[in-house]
Amino acid sequence: MSAAATSANRVTVRAPAKINLELRVGPRRDDGYHDLATVFHAVSLYDEVTLTPSDDWGCTVIGPYAGSVPEGADNLALQAALLLAERVGDVEPVHVEIAKEIPVAGGMAGGSADAAAVLIGCDELWRLDTDRSLIEELAGLLGSDVNFALTGGTAIGSGRGERVAPVLGRGRYHWVLVISDDQLPTSAVYAECDRLRGESTVATPEHSAPMMTALRSGNARLLGEVMTNDLQAAALSLLPSLREVIDAGLEYGALGGVVSGSGPTVAFLVDGAEGSLDLAVALTASGVAHEVKRAVGPVHGAHVVPDLRT
Numbered sequence: 001m002s003a004a005a006t007s008a009n010r011v012t013v014r015a016p017a018k019i020n021l022e023l024r025v026g027p028r029r030d031d032g033y034h035d036l037a038t039v040f041h042a043v044s045l046y047d048e049v050t051l052t053p054s055d056d057w058g059c060t061v062i063g064p065y066a067g068s069v070p071e072g073a074d075n076l077a078l079q080a081a082l083l084l085a086e087r088v089g090d091v092e093p094v095h096v097e098i099a100k101e102i103p104v105a106g107g108m109a110g111g112s113a114d115a116a117a118v119l120i121g122c123d124e125l126w127r128l129d130t131d132r133s134l135i136e137e138l139a140g141l142l143g144s145d146v147n148f149a150l151t152g153g154t155a156i157g158s159g160r161g162e163r164v165a166p167v168l169g170r171g172r173y174h175w176v177l178v179i180s181d182d183q184l185p186t187s188a189v190y191a192e193c194d195r196l197r198g199e200s201t202v203a204t205p206e207h208s209a210p211m212m213t214a215l216r217s218g219n220a221r222l223l224g225e226v227m228t229n230d231l232q233a234a235a236l237s238l239l240p241s242l243r244e245v246i247d248a249g250l251e252y253g254a255l256g257g258v259v260s261g262s263g264p265t266v267a268f269l270v271d272g273a274e275g276s277l278d279l280a281v282a283l284t285a286s287g288v289a290h291e292v293k294r295a296v297g298p299v300h301g302a303h304v305v306p307d308l309r310t
């Protein structure tokens, strides 16, 4: 990481939200998690995390979603700083400030993005040059989506999501994200998925060949046809109003639409920047969506940015 991007005593890292282009969920494991075959895709919606040396460990959240994020020991970003400190030893405490733009409990891995940002940022602030394998190990301990927030782009996820490998795809895609007023805790959606499946046998999840073909082609229309999410039925069961959102987006011309991860954010793939503006306007005007964001993907994973306040 470039020293030029760092002020003397402060580091700012930007980390992207993710959507899942494909999310196939296996049976519940003995440890409570589920094996996944997923395709992560980083989109241009970012949290910005600023790390400042401090007398005490602490965390502040600012931005539109600030009220719904814990600032104490429950905050995953603060946990990331403490975990790295515990592993490397002899570092000064930091204050973590999160400028939050990624919806909270929205299925876009905002908390994981913040944790990834802290791992990168503390490494820079403390001038550790930590081995990438240790960063990845800690990311996996912090949460299933943290490694992807480090990687960004478009990537295959396996295991419980923490094993990530980049996909050699092409294309730049335009997205309209419908943000829900409600939140869905990830664990509740997985539990609902198990409940809906009941006693039925669930196959080991595998990535689909049509998804890989679509990503290689860079053809948005093809990609729109093959997007899929095994958690969607569970998210709809917990929040039935999402059905109306999905139906409206497809009716207004989206190439495809899925609940993102465990929801309740709905991600619509659209045809270019103009298509994204048209859909955002149509969804808002119809009253189906109150909060809509436009984004492109893929974008880079967590990275240090110049601190413009210096």
Ligand code: C5P
Pocket: 032, 033, 034, 035, 036, 142, 143, 144, 145, 159, 160, 161, 186, 187, 188, 190
């Ligand atoms: O790993 P993370 O902390 O993000 O997971 C939150 C919750 O989501 C877990 O406690 C678990 O209930 C559920 N989960 C799961 N299988 C996964 C990922 C998450 O059951 N692969």
